[in-house]
Amino acid sequence: MLGAGGLALFIVLLCVNAFAMGMAPPSNMEMIDPEKVTETPPFDKPGLKQVGDNEYDAYMTAFAFGFSPTKMEIPVGATVNFHVTSPDVIHGFQIPETNINFMVLPGHISSATHTFDKPGEYLILCNEYCGAGHQVMATTIIVK
């Protein structure tokens, strides 16, 4: 049974949880003024940063109509944490044959992780219609 005291405690816990999880306004770490994406580190110099033994952070931008960096090379077995944002409109970020498939919203950093166990050339595609150049919006990751 949930008495008045229990209910009050429940509400207090909900509030604490909301603050702790940042459910209210997103922090500055997660949002960037879209117009300033290309001058905001680390997105001013998109690319790979090694963060572990065979683990990388990939900071990328998706824009009309391409991705930066245009080509990335990683060693076989590398785990890559993708962090992607857009300076203009909504784009998609999909790597076929992996579980990577998310939307990229202007100024918002979307993240996902994949371990590339098989060597080869992996395509990164935009799968959200974003304008006249949408069909050619792609880049590659080379795993070797």
Ligand code: CUA
């Ligand atoms: Cu970017 Cu479609």
